[in-house]
Structure formats: C-alpha cells, structure tokens
Amino acid sequence: MSEDKEEIEELQAEVAGLLLHHVYAPLVDDQHVRGVLPAPSAAAAVRVALGDNGECTPARLTAYEIPLRVGDELLTAHDVVGILRSVHTGTHIYPRDRVGSTMGMTLFHVDPTTVEAAPFSTDDWSFTLLRCLAYPSAEERHAARLRGFLFMERGPLRLYLDSEDVPGVIAADVHPGGALTALLAALPSLLGEEWRTSAGADDPHCRYVVDLTDW
Incomplete structure (x- = not known):
C-alpha cells in the first residue's frame, strides 16, 4: 500500500x-x-x-x-x-x-x-482529551488512568486520575486546548508534583488537586 x-x-x-x-x-x-x-x-x-x-x-x-x-x-x-x-x-x-x-x-x-472553518470549541477539545484518557493506546495504557472528570466554573476541566507511580486519586485542573499530545505525555509525571497543589482546593474526591491550567 x-x-x-x-x-x-x-x-x-x-x-x-x-x-x-x-x-x-x-x-x-x-x-x-x-x-x-x-x-x-x-x-x-x-x-x-x-x-x-x-x-x-x-x-x-x-x-x-x-x-x-x-x-x-x-x-x-x-x-x-x-x-x-x-x-x-x-x-x-x-x-x-x-x-x-x-x-x-x-x-x-x-x-x-x-470555506472558513468554524473554530474547535472548548467542549470539542475536552471531549478529545477525555476520550484519549478513557481509551488510551496500548503504549499509554499504564500511564495515567481516568477515574472521573468535572467541568469547573470559569473554564477548567478537572481530571481525576491515578497512576502506578502516585498512590490514590489525584485531580488535575487543565485548560483543554491544542497541545493535547504534550499534555497527555506529561500528565503521569505532573501528578506527583505536589508543589503544584491548588491552594484552598476543597474536593473530597481526591488526595489533592494539581493546577495545570498554565502548563
């Protein structure tokens, strides 16, 4: 072919x-x-x-x-x-x-x-990101696993994830956008960076929340 x-x-x-x-x-x-x-x-x-x-x-x-x-x-x-x-x-x-x-x-x-193509919406990018996490390729299957998600006020998408390297469920706040491949590749290591923890995050569904909105 x-x-x-x-x-x-x-x-x-x-x-x-x-x-x-x-x-x-x-x-x-x-x-x-x-x-x-x-x-x-x-x-x-x-x-x-x-x-x-x-x-x-x-x-x-x-x-x-x-x-x-x-x-x-x-x-x-x-x-x-x-x-x-x-x-x-x-x-x-x-x-x-x-x-x-x-x-x-x-x-x-x-x-x-x-034709001037309509822009890809935030919901489009969010769905693409969630689909990639929910149905990872074979080589990405043991990286970061999606356990849940929540659309937040003022735009961020909160991902609830776990991985082999970080115990428990960690939440990551992200702004879905064009650099999804880079974000997906970096997520497993970023989950362990507790210095990124969001101040004042009150979420009983995870151990802590890492702020990746400016990543």
Missing part, C-alpha cells in the same frame, strides 16, 4: 472516530451525524451525512463530501469538523456540478479553499 493511500485511510478512520460523539450530541444546532462514509473509488475524501436525531430516511439527510487533501497538505479530523459546521450553517451556494446524490441523499461536494 502506498504511503499516501495509507495516510488517507488513517485520516478517514480518525474522522469517523471523532464524529462518533455527534451521533448523540448535535454537531451544529439540532443536526446530528447520521453517517460517515469513505469516499468511493479510493478518493482522498470523506463523506458525512447530517440530519435530525435518529433520522434514517435518506431524503431527509444531507451529505457533504470533503476532500482530505488541499494542495500538498492533509486536513486534520478537527479541520473536517470545523468545515462541516461552517457549510451547514448560513447560506452556501453550490454550482450545479458540485451538487449530486448518493444512496438517496443530496450530496454537496465541498471546496475547503472557499
């Missing part, structure tokens, strides 16, 4: 995994993800069907085909989410040759170069 084909297939899988959450939680307004499809003929694209919660009638679904490569650059799964939110809100005019149908659904062929 060529490296390019493998990259596209991996990205299609990432998009499907990221959008699973939006089968139940709306992606935009009242619209839910009703399907994620690899584009046919091994095209470097992904198709996403949106509709009302629980809707399965093809005529009531709208599908968007989004290329996964723009010039020499690959989009990310987060880019696809932002593009979907943008094209499904407001007024977008598609030339006739960019409107078709597939499996009974109206299909719009999106040109990413003409």
Whole structure:
C-alpha cells in the first residue's frame, strides 16, 4: 500500500472516530451525524451525512463530501469538523456540478479553499482529551488512568486520575486546548508534583488537586 493511500485511510478512520460523539450530541444546532462514509473509488475524501436525531430516511439527510487533501497538505479530523459546521450553517451556494446524490441523499461536494472553518470549541477539545484518557493506546495504557472528570466554573476541566507511580486519586485542573499530545505525555509525571497543589482546593474526591491550567 502506498504511503499516501495509507495516510488517507488513517485520516478517514480518525474522522469517523471523532464524529462518533455527534451521533448523540448535535454537531451544529439540532443536526446530528447520521453517517460517515469513505469516499468511493479510493478518493482522498470523506463523506458525512447530517440530519435530525435518529433520522434514517435518506431524503431527509444531507451529505457533504470533503476532500482530505488541499494542495500538498492533509486536513486534520478537527479541520473536517470545523468545515462541516461552517457549510451547514448560513447560506452556501453550490454550482450545479458540485451538487449530486448518493444512496438517496443530496450530496454537496465541498471546496475547503472557499470555506472558513468554524473554530474547535472548548467542549470539542475536552471531549478529545477525555476520550484519549478513557481509551488510551496500548503504549499509554499504564500511564495515567481516568477515574472521573468535572467541568469547573470559569473554564477548567478537572481530571481525576491515578497512576502506578502516585498512590490514590489525584485531580488535575487543565485548560483543554491544542497541545493535547504534550499534555497527555506529561500528565503521569505532573501528578506527583505536589508543589503544584491548588491552594484552598476543597474536593473530597481526591488526595489533592494539581493546577495545570498554565502548563
């Protein structure tokens, strides 16, 4: 398999995994993800069907085909989410040759170069972080284990974690954002840094709280 084909297939899988959450939680307004499809003929694209919660009638679904490569650059799964939110809100005019149908659904062929992608929200980043902790890869499985979480006032997300190196449950306050890979890699060692303990934290669900909001 060529490296390019493998990259596209991996990205299609990432998009499907990221959008699973939006089968139940709306992606935009009242619209839910009703399907994620690899584009046919091994095209470097992904198709996403949106509709009302629980809707399965093809005529009531709208599908968007989004290329996964723009010039020499690959989009990310987060880019696809932002593009979907943008094209499904407001007024977008598609030339006739960019409107078709597939499996009974109206299909719009999106040109990413003409779309300003909606920003990834705090809840999006929080869900991504929580999913990575709840379902770690094999090599990360024995690092920091998620035992719980709580959305806090004024923005932080409190993670309740344990690890092989630090006894008991330790809470970590974080601001979910773009550097999730670095945060996930550093979390196990940061849990033991008691000098980061939040002053005045009153939480009976953990031994102490480490403040990683400025990490």
